[in-house]
Structures are given as structure tokens and as C-alpha cells.
Amino acid sequence: MKLATFIFILLFPLFFLNGQQQLITVICTNDLHGALEPLELDWAEGNLVGGISYLAGYANAMKAENPDGWLFLDSGDVFQGTFISYAFQGRSVIDCYNAMDYNAITVGNHEFDWGVDVLLERIAQSNCPFLAANIVNKKSGQLVSWAKPYAIFTRKGIKIGVIGLASEDTYVTTNPINVTEFDFTSAVAAANQYADSVEALGATMIILLAHIGGTQDDYGEVGALATALDPERFDLIVAGHIHKRLDDVINGIPVLENYANSTAIGRIDFYVDPVSGEVESFFMNENPRTTYHTYEGKPATYHDRVVVPDAKVDQIYQFYKQQLDTIQNRVVGHAAVRIGKVDGPEWPIGNLIADAVRACTDVPANVPHIDFAMTNNGGIRTDFPQGPITYGRVFQVFPFDNFLVILPITGRQFKDIIEDMLSDVTEPNQISGFSFVYDPAKSDGNRVNPEDIMDWQTNAPVQADKTYYLAVSDYMYNVNPLLQERQRIDTRYLYRELILDYLTENSPVTAKVEGRITIRTDVKEHSFALTHFQLEQNYPNPFNSSTVFRYFLPVPCKVELELYNIRGQKLSTLISENQESGFHTCEWDAGTRGSGVYLVRLVADELAQTKKLILVK
Structure with a gap:
């Protein structure tokens, strides 16, 4: 598996190939999140990006350059995120993936969002295996039977072992209630264990297909994984989970992760000794390829060839789309301005969603009203553009089936909850009904003064012994032991339904940064x-x-x-x-x-x- 040399280039390096080497091309995607439809994105300057038909078109262009030597892999989170996937519980996605001839998919954390039974249905539907070498059934202590730890493929006489790795934090990045029967064990240990297995079966190349990610600036968990491995054994990590670009060599192992939602596709070419099966060199694109439809007013190209959407895949996509157009194109509200995320702890779209939750008045009889509301940042996936807001867009913004849960708390307990939230000081939750000031330089549990937590209804600090009613999602409750100490009052409302109601009743809507969350940075203010x-x-x-x-x-x-x-x-x-x-x-x-x-x-x-x-x- 030793890599003798490596070179990064943008163009396909045919001139390096000689008769003594075999070319193996790995094509990869990650974090599709049900994005079958083309996207209009601010950074694309008016060009459509992504969509499953064009993603397939780019893959076809890459396959055509090495017809007998490609592998097509996806590192997970393929279903959850859009109405066209949700309405069919992912069937629409797998039908498209089958037509695209994927070879393997890793189990991502959001594959569990609709429950294990739905996941098993999608695995049965798939023409390619779902891989995971580190998901263990708690009762039996054995790997789950429905996912394979690895698969072996032969290309041009070269045996390639592909080992799947799930994220070790899956139990908190999906609703924990969906994965209570599983343990997500060490990715490093699983990689080494099953490297032995695939080598025993004759594999001379080993690829880790991992729903574990990082970024170009911060290698993160996938960097830790690569650093812990022997680069003499592992030839590639196809990463995912973070939705960011990463194409670099970490500890001698190339790592490739693309942007998410069908907006990019990656490729790496290996030159392999045909006798030993060892990789001698590789070429990795400097950037994941953006899946433009057009660029600078012209049809998008790949290596000077116009990219053509895949007709078969497009037919499947259109079949599902036509069944939903009336529903997802229904206008449910209007945004007076673009409402999205901004730099800083408080987001306009976070304020709007938290306000929508707090505005719920149809609450159980033992709840007089909702005083405060929180929503976690990870549940907010995109923005509301200025103009009409459709049902489908609401689903893209908040695709998760999170139910409203209400917790009676005292002001003293509320301070503890805020402090717990700030233990991850980079991402406090989005909030409504209150504001607070915090000092990130202080230690855990001491970042907020009680008098800095202001109740909007009284415009005064929250009272330590008064009972308030806090709205959170069931997901937030299930992943937070501190919240679980409080009495839980369930409701029948999805957060997404509350957003729809709020838009219907309050459009045109607007939202802005209001100073709900303030970071104390002036040294003089620390003791003020x-x-x-x-x-x-x-x-x-x-x-x-x-x-x-x-x-x-x-x-x-x-x-x-x-x-x-x-x-x-x-x-x-x-x-x-x-x-x-x-x-x-x-x-x-x-x-x-x-x-x-x-x-x-x-x-x-x-x-x-x-x-x-x-x-x-």
C-alpha cells in the first residue's frame, strides 16, 4: 500500500500512465441529504448547481475517462434533508443511486432519522451494500447484520478493499431514541481489524469510506483517524459529515471530502503496479468539482467536454418530483428580506424559528404559556431567500421531525441550562423570549451572571425561584442529560409545523440580529x-x-x-x-x-x- 509519490493536479494526467501501471479512479460524494433538485445558491452567481441528474452527469464524465477502472462511493447521509426524499422515506434517493451505479455507501448518522425499520427498507432496495464496520448490537456484542463491514472490488486485476466507518458520535447526532440498541465503536480499531480481513482476502488497496470529517483548515476527527493509522496499509480515506472541502494528505494518507447537497463531486486517480497491486502514485483534484449546470453563461464542462445530465436518472427524479410539485410549491409565507445565518452567535433565521416555537399557544392544560424557546443550530440547514416561501423551502430549512417539548424550570435551573449550552462556546443555541450576556473567557459554569439573563416579558432579570416554561425539541432533550433532569411535557407539534403556522400568520416576515446573545469582550466589562x-x-x-x-x-x-x-x-x-x-x-x-x-x-x-x-x- 505504500505510496511512492503523489502529485496534485487539476487536469487528468494521462501522460503519466504507462504500460506498467494500472489506473484506478475513485469517484466520491458525501452528504447528499436528499438534494435531488437543482439549487440556486448565492455564491453560484446565477448558475444552477447540483441536483441528482447533473451529479450523475459529472460522474458519467469521470467514468468515461477510465471505463473499466472506476469505483463510485458515497460516505453517507444520503436521505434526510428535502421533501422529495422525506415524502418517500428515501426511496426516491435510492432509485436514483441505483441508476447511477454506486458501488458502496457508508451508514451516516442521519440514515437513522426515520428509524431503523426505514433504514432496513432502503438497504434492501439498494443495489450496492451499505457499509459500517463499527456499529455493534449492544445485546449480542456483534456487528449489526444489516450492514457489511467491508466490500471487495476487482478493477483491472487489482483487488480493492473498502471498509465502512460510521461516526462515533452518531448517538448524539441523530435522535438518540433511534439508536438505543447500538454502540458506535472505535473507528481506528475497526479500520485496523478489517484491514486484516480484506488483506487476507487478497486486497492490495484499502479505502476507508468514513462518515467522519474535517476541513481544509481543521482536519478534525478525520485528521485524528488518519494520524492514528499506518500509511503503509491505507491508501485513501473518503470522508464526510462536515459538509466542507478537504483534499489533502494527512499522515501520508490522502483524504478527500466534498461539499454537500449534490453541489460537488470528488475524484482521485491511483497508479498501481499490476504485479504487486501496490499504489505507486496518485493524483487528486485540487478542489472537489462543483456541479454547475452553466458557468459564465456557457454550458458547464468537465475536461473541456460539456456535462450532460443523465437521462435515466433525470427520468426517475422527474417521476418523483411530479407527484410532489403541487404540495412543495405551495406558498406558505413571504420573506421581506433574506433571512439566513450570519457570523456570530445569533442568527436572523435562528431568531425567527425560535420565535415561531415560542408563539405556540395550543399547549397542554398544565402549561400556562411558553416563556422561553431554544432551537439547536444543527437543525437549521439553509436560509429563506427574499420573496415567496414555499412548503418545500420550509422543509429544506428545517427537515427534521423534531417535536416540541416543554420543561417547567426555575430561574436558577435556567441559568444552569444556559451555562451547559455555553460549554460549547462556539455554538450556543438560537433563542427567544430572553437575552443574555456571556463571557467566553470564563470557565464552564461561570460565563453568565444571573442578572444578565433578561426576561422579555418583564424586561428584568430572570427570578431565581420563579417557575418558567422552556420550549425545546425532543432531540435537544434526548441528547442533554441536564434537560432530562427536568419534568418533560410532550406535545403533538413538530417544530416544522410551528414554523409553517408562524409564516402563515405573520407574513411578510423579517428577522435580524437583536442582541439576544451578547459576547462580553471588553476587559473592563468583565468586572462591571x-x-x-x-x-x-x-x-x-x-x-x-x-x-x-x-x-x-x-x-x-x-x-x-x-x-x-x-x-x-x-x-x-x-x-x-x-x-x-x-x-x-x-x-x-x-x-x-x-x-x-x-x-x-x-x-x-x-x-x-x-x-x-x-x-x-
Whole structure:
């Protein structure tokens, strides 16, 4: 398995092939998430991207360059994510994959989202095996019978062993209730164990097909996997799970992961000694190939040949699509602006979804109302473009069947829940009904002051001994031991249904960053007691069109919030009124004002504070 040399190039290197080597081409995809339909994406500059028919077209172009020497592999998460897959419980996807002649698929975490019975139906439907060498039945202690640990393929006389690896964190990245009977064991141990097995059966090339990922900037879990392996044994890791690009050599092993949702396809070519079966060199594309339909006004090409969508696959896709068009094209709301994710802990689309959950009034009799709501970031998959919102788009934004669960909690318990959420300080949940300030520099359990958790209904800090009602999803409850300590009140509502109701009742909708989650970064603020008035740094900053100011008043008083240019000339008064104590927010829309540095000044109770803000257009 030793790699004598490796070269990265963009073009197919036919001139390196000689009569003493066999060319083996590995074509790979990952994280389709049911994306059978073409996508309109902001970064594509008006070009359609992806869709199963064009994904198949790109695969066909790659296969045509090495007709007898290709392997076509997918590293998992093929079903969950779109209405056209959900409505048929993945049958539409597998029918397309069968027509595309995939050779193997790894079991991804979201393969379990509809339950094991549905997964078994899809495995039975598939022409190619589902692989997983590290999913163990807890009762028997043996590998599950429905997935194979490996498969062996022969291409041009070369035996290739492909070993499947599931993510070790599957038990928390799908709803845990769906995988209670399984253990997801060490990927490293499984790789080594089954490398012995495939070598005993004559394999001289070994590929790991792993639903384990990383990125070009952070190799993450797949980097740890590669580092723990012997590069003399393993020739390739086809990765997945993270939805990011990764094409690099880690510990002597090439690792290839593509972008998700049918928007990219990867390829690596191996040059193999025909006698020993050992890899002598390989060529890996510098980037995963983006599956454009057109590019710069012309039909998309692969190696100067126009890419043609696969007619057979397209026929299958159209068969399923036509059955759903009336439903998924139904307009359920309207977005006044694009509502999506932004840099920072608080997202406009997260605010909208959390608001939709908190707006639910049809609650059990023992729940007077919902005070606070949370939704996990991972459940939000894309954005709402400006304009009409269809049922199908709502499904793309929130495809998971997460049910609303309500938890009675005290204010003291709520503080603990927020602290627990912030133990992963890079991704706090999206929230509604409250706001908080946290200090990421502090240790776990000490990032939030109780007086910094503000109840929107009272515009005052949450009371330690008062009972509140917190809405979360059943998924969030099932993966969080701290939430499981609280009484659980179930409902019959899916989060997605609450989003649909909210859009129907409130369109046109808009959402923005409001200062619900504030990061305390000013060192002086670390010890700044909320017995004093406080003007926080605006967020976002720098900003493009609008920004939010947030401030705290310890007592009721007259407030003036004023805007100045950098020369100290007053431009406008944003607020001039008497206000109650507590936290307050104010959004400033820069309108036609030009890029530059501005100052905002808070005057309250004869005291003043000033912050600098930067407008970039």
C-alpha cells in the first residue's frame, strides 16, 4: 500500500500512465441529504448547481475517462434533508443511486432519522451494500447484520478493499431514541481489524469510506483517524459529515471530502503496479468539482467536454418530483428580506424559528404559556431567500421531525441550562423570549451572571425561584442529560409545523440580529457590576447596513442615545425618552450614510458612555 509519490493536479494526467501501471479512479460524494433538485445558491452567481441528474452527469464524465477502472462511493447521509426524499422515506434517493451505479455507501448518522425499520427498507432496495464496520448490537456484542463491514472490488486485476466507518458520535447526532440498541465503536480499531480481513482476502488497496470529517483548515476527527493509522496499509480515506472541502494528505494518507447537497463531486486517480497491486502514485483534484449546470453563461464542462445530465436518472427524479410539485410549491409565507445565518452567535433565521416555537399557544392544560424557546443550530440547514416561501423551502430549512417539548424550570435551573449550552462556546443555541450576556473567557459554569439573563416579558432579570416554561425539541432533550433532569411535557407539534403556522400568520416576515446573545469582550466589562449603567458594543461591528445597540439601566431615568461622526459632529438622536430599568435595545439603519467610523453616545442619569462603530458598504 505504500505510496511512492503523489502529485496534485487539476487536469487528468494521462501522460503519466504507462504500460506498467494500472489506473484506478475513485469517484466520491458525501452528504447528499436528499438534494435531488437543482439549487440556486448565492455564491453560484446565477448558475444552477447540483441536483441528482447533473451529479450523475459529472460522474458519467469521470467514468468515461477510465471505463473499466472506476469505483463510485458515497460516505453517507444520503436521505434526510428535502421533501422529495422525506415524502418517500428515501426511496426516491435510492432509485436514483441505483441508476447511477454506486458501488458502496457508508451508514451516516442521519440514515437513522426515520428509524431503523426505514433504514432496513432502503438497504434492501439498494443495489450496492451499505457499509459500517463499527456499529455493534449492544445485546449480542456483534456487528449489526444489516450492514457489511467491508466490500471487495476487482478493477483491472487489482483487488480493492473498502471498509465502512460510521461516526462515533452518531448517538448524539441523530435522535438518540433511534439508536438505543447500538454502540458506535472505535473507528481506528475497526479500520485496523478489517484491514486484516480484506488483506487476507487478497486486497492490495484499502479505502476507508468514513462518515467522519474535517476541513481544509481543521482536519478534525478525520485528521485524528488518519494520524492514528499506518500509511503503509491505507491508501485513501473518503470522508464526510462536515459538509466542507478537504483534499489533502494527512499522515501520508490522502483524504478527500466534498461539499454537500449534490453541489460537488470528488475524484482521485491511483497508479498501481499490476504485479504487486501496490499504489505507486496518485493524483487528486485540487478542489472537489462543483456541479454547475452553466458557468459564465456557457454550458458547464468537465475536461473541456460539456456535462450532460443523465437521462435515466433525470427520468426517475422527474417521476418523483411530479407527484410532489403541487404540495412543495405551495406558498406558505413571504420573506421581506433574506433571512439566513450570519457570523456570530445569533442568527436572523435562528431568531425567527425560535420565535415561531415560542408563539405556540395550543399547549397542554398544565402549561400556562411558553416563556422561553431554544432551537439547536444543527437543525437549521439553509436560509429563506427574499420573496415567496414555499412548503418545500420550509422543509429544506428545517427537515427534521423534531417535536416540541416543554420543561417547567426555575430561574436558577435556567441559568444552569444556559451555562451547559455555553460549554460549547462556539455554538450556543438560537433563542427567544430572553437575552443574555456571556463571557467566553470564563470557565464552564461561570460565563453568565444571573442578572444578565433578561426576561422579555418583564424586561428584568430572570427570578431565581420563579417557575418558567422552556420550549425545546425532543432531540435537544434526548441528547442533554441536564434537560432530562427536568419534568418533560410532550406535545403533538413538530417544530416544522410551528414554523409553517408562524409564516402563515405573520407574513411578510423579517428577522435580524437583536442582541439576544451578547459576547462580553471588553476587559473592563468583565468586572462591571450591573448596579451601574452600561452601553455594550454594538453588534454586528463592523456592519453593512444595520446594527443593534444594547444598554443596561440600573434605575428608571431619562435616556438619550445619540449618533456622531468621527469629527464629533452630532448626526441624529436615536432615543430621547424616560425608560424603565433593565436592558434595552435600539437598532440603527445606516440608510444612505457612507462607510466610515461613527460614535454612539449614551447619556443616562447625568452619566455618559461612548462606543465606536464601523460601517462598511
